[in-house]
Amino acid sequence: xxxxxxxxxxxxxxxxxxxxxxxxxxxxxxxxxxxxxxxxxxxxxxxxxxxxxxxxxxxxxxxxxxxxxxxxxxxxxxxxxxxxxxxxxxxxxxxxxxxxxxxxxxxxxxxxxxxxxxxxxxxxxxxxxxxxxxxxxxxxxxxxxxxxxxxxxxxxxxxxxxxxxxxxxxxxxxxxxxxxxxxxxxxxxxxxxxxxxxxxxxxxxxxxxxxxxxxxxxxxxxxxxxxxxxxx
Numbered sequence: 001x002x003x004x005x006x007x008x009x010x011x012x013x014x015x016x017x018x019x020x021x022x023x024x025x026x027x028x029x030x031x032x033x034x035x036x037x038x039x040x041x042x043x044x045x046x047x048x049x050x051x052x053x054x055x056x057x058x059x060x061x062x063x064x065x066x067x068x069x070x071x072x073x074x075x076x077x078x079x080x081x082x083x084x085x086x087x088x089x090x091x092x093x094x095x096x097x098x099x100x101x102x103x104x105x106x107x108x109x110x111x112x113x114x115x116x117x118x119x120x121x122x123x124x125x126x127x128x129x130x131x132x133x134x135x136x137x138x139x140x141x142x143x144x145x146x147x148x149x150x151x152x153x154x155x156x157x158x159x160x161x162x163x164x165x166x167x168x169x170x171x172x173x174x175x176x177x178x179x180x181x182x183x184x185x186x187x188x189x190x191x192x193x194x195x196x197x198x199x200x201x202x203x204x205x206x207x208x209x210x211x212x213x214x215x216x217x218x219x220x221x222x223x224x225x226x227x228x229x230x231x232x
Contacts, residue, residue: 043095043098043099043134044095044098044099044100044131044132044133044134045132045133045134045135046095046134047088047089047090047094047095047132047133047205048089048090048091048205049088049089049091049202049203049204049205049211049213050086050087050088050089050143050147050202050203050204050205050207051086051087051089051200051201051202051203051213051216052083052085052086052087052147052148052151052200052201052202052203053083053084053085053086053087053198053199053200054081054082054083054084054148054151054153054198054199054200054201055081055082055083055084055197055198056080056081056157056195056196056197056198056199056228056229057072057073057079057080057081057082057117057231058079058080058228058229058230058231058232059192059195059196059197059227059228059229060072060073060197061073061079061232062195062229063192063193069117069118069120069121071117071118071119072117072118072121073232074232075232076232077231077232078159078231078232079117079231079232080153080157080158080159080160080231081153081157081199082116082117083115083116083117083144083148084116084121084125084198085121085125085128085129085144086125086129086130086140086143086144086147086148087129088129088132088133089202089213089215089216091215092215093215094132095132096128096132098131098132098134099131100130100131100132101126101131101136101137102127103123103126103127104122104123104126104130104137104141105137107138108136108137108138108141109122109123109137109141111138111141111142111145112141112142112144112145115141115144115145115148116144122141125144126140126141143207146207147203147207150207151175151179151201152178152179153178154174154175154177154178155178156174157174157228159231160228160230160231161230162230163227163228163229163230164227164228164230165225165226165227165228166196166225166226166228167224167225167226168189168191168220168221168222168223168226169189171189171196171199171228172184172187172188172189172199172220175187175199175201179210181209181210182201182210183210183212185212185213185214185217186201186202186210186211186212186213187199187200187201187202187210187216187217188200188213188216188217188219188220188221189220189221190219190220190221191221191223191226194223194226194227195226195227195228195229196226196227196228197221200216202216
C-alpha cells in the first residue's frame, strides 16, 4: 500500500512539472499550424484575397524617397491618393518570388495607364506582386484598374488646399462612409514618421466584394493623430 501511494505521488508530481512545458508548446504549435499552410502553398495564383493599397502621395513626395519620382511629385500635379498596388495575400503572410514574365509588355501596361502614378511603379508592382496573382500581365493590370475604380475617395481628401491632422480612425470612417459595403475590419490606415502613409482595402479574389482581413488590420497605425500633408 505504501509503495502504491508513493508511486501515485511521484506520477502526480511529474504531471505537475510537465504541465507548463505542454502549455508553452501549444501556442507555438498553433502558430506553426497558422503559418505553414500559407508557406506551403507557394505557387503563383494560390492566394486568399487581394489588398488594394492607396498611398497618400504628398507624404511620399515630402520624404527623401520622393525626389526621384518627378512624374508623381512634380509641383502642381496635385496628386492625393494614388494606387500603389494590388497585392495577393494569404490569410497569414503573402506570396513572393513567384514565377512569371520578368517584365510586362507595352500592350499590357496600356491597360493600366493613368492608374499608377508612373510606369516604373507599374513595372515594379508586376515583378513583386503581379506575378503571384497567377494571371497574365494584361489580366492582372485589368484587375488593378478595376479595383482602383471601385473605391470612392472621400471628398475630404480630394485636392485639399492645406495640410491637416486626423486620427487614423477618422480616415477609416471617411472611407467607410464613402463606400457602401465597406466595414471596419476590411481596411487599415497606415502611417510612417507621424504622417499618413496609405489606406489598405481588402477584396475577395474575384474583386466583387470587400472582405475582412484581420492580419492587415493588425498592422494599422496606432498613433492618436497623424499629419496629412497637402498635395503639391
